[in-house]
Amino acid sequence: MKRNDLSEVSDAALVMRISRYQQDALAETYRRHAGAVFGLSRRLLSDAAMAEEIVQEVFLRLWNDPEKFDPGRGSLRAYLLAQCHGRSVDRLRAESSRRQREERDLRRTAEAGYDVEHEVWDLEVASIVKEAMVKLPSEERAAIELAYFGGKTYREVAIVLEQPEGTVKSRIRSGMRRMRIELAKSGVGVAGDQS
């Protein structure tokens, strides 16, 4: 994909264009966010082919039902990643009973995409997020990681960590809230419900 005049358009405006069947707007959305969507799904599923299917589903859904995204309720990236996470976890839970998953090499694939400016920002954000994670109490961090990247329910996390379910539930929430505060301090914005 080549850069085009949509590169400066906001995410919300891109979705408006998608609702008018403008394919180049979807292409620009893909350019901005597909890497993150793919990365999350592959991390959860340890399977690049299945992760590609998830990316395809997420972007086709945006194409078919753009009105499901409400810019007043958060960023497009958060919306797409939530879609991706939900679908990946559903797949994971269905798959895990059927076959033993094998860990695969999470090698990077290369395709021209994000511009350098975005990439630098992403790297900076990634390092801030990592720092904020490290600052969390270890029980909170473990619970969040097992739930988000392991695709486990808080009840399953409780079994793995040998802790009461109620404790795990609280730790996930308090850890996430703590992360939000830490990230805000570092200047990484976390949008809320504007409605």
Place this chain on the structure above:
Amino acid sequence: MIELTHDEIEELLGAYCLDAVEPDEREAIEAHLPDCPRCRAEVAELREVAALLANNTADAPDGLWDRIADAIDGTAPPMRLDVGRRRRRGWAPIVLWAAAVVAILLLGWQVLDLRRENDRIQQQVAAADADRAAVTEANLALLDPGSRVVRLSGTGDERALAVLTEQGTGYMLAVDLPALDSGIYELWGADSNGGLTALGSLEQSGVVEFDASGEVQKLLITAEPSFVEQPTTSPIMQGTVV
């Protein structure tokens, strides 16, 4: 559905944003959210945090976009009479069209009268999106002296107009059906013996083409939980072919 208090739901929001709750808990939370701005705001914030956790600078694999683009090319047939797709282009064109139809009704139901409105309708059609070919076809059918017209009405203010062509194609101009919590609107054709045939499902608004090649003396609309072979509820609108 399980019953959870506000506090119990609030405690689950972190796990909910990580898709780490049980299905029955998810259901309870999602039923609660529309009525609770505080929980909604927290979900929005925590979802953003989750998105940041996923921050990743890797690119998607080669060729994946091409497959998505191919899939899209196969799903955007502008001529398709798919009301659901058309509806997201906004209500305004449909409302304009509905207004045009009502105006025509006021002028009388005779086909010759409809012809007078042709220019105005053509303007409405031209202003609408290119894929609203169904409207054009329905309009042409209305203007055809051989077509038959059905005016449907219900117990309330709902009204709708259908036109049946000599060739056996019907067009339902469903106007302002009330929103359904669940289920669909289904269209029925009644023959002279009162036998009913399912003709298709309807959205709240828009133009729907249906098969009217069989004997149709009357049209009826019912609300059904899903597409059924025979109606399970009484008609909310009906009208006789004239």
